[in-house]
Amino acid sequence: MENIINTFSPEKIKTGDSGLAYGLASVSAAVAVLGSSIASVAQGIGVAKAVEAIGRNPEAMSKIRSVMIIGLAIVETGSIYCFIIALLLIFV
Numbered sequence: 001m002e003n004i005i006n007t008f009s010p011e012k013i014k015t016g017d018s019g020l021a022y023g024l025a026s027v028s029a030a031v032a033v034l035g036s037s038i039a040s041v042a043q044g045i046g047v048a049k050a051v052e053a054i055g056r057n058p059e060a061m062s063k064i065r066s067v068m069i070i071g072l073a074i075v076e077t078g079s080i081y082c083f084i085i086a087l088l089l090i091f092v
Helices: 002-007 017-056 058-091
Strands: none
Touching: 017 058
8 A cells, every 4th residue: 555655756746847747647547536436426326217217117127127237337347447547547
């Protein structure tokens, strides 16, 4: 954990263009993590709507569940992509 904390240290920031690039990379990583968290909220909303639909029409549970799982997988890939981009921005 200490390695991660020391990755963003003030000693790494130098004068000139490298300091600006370091700051922009940090902001970009924060935006990518925000995108990942928004995808997680969207998954929660999708599951809530699926549960409501099953509550209204229990006979359609298998159809709703299969469509929900496919949709959640698609949303999860977007979240994973955002997380990978954030890690690349931080450590590369």
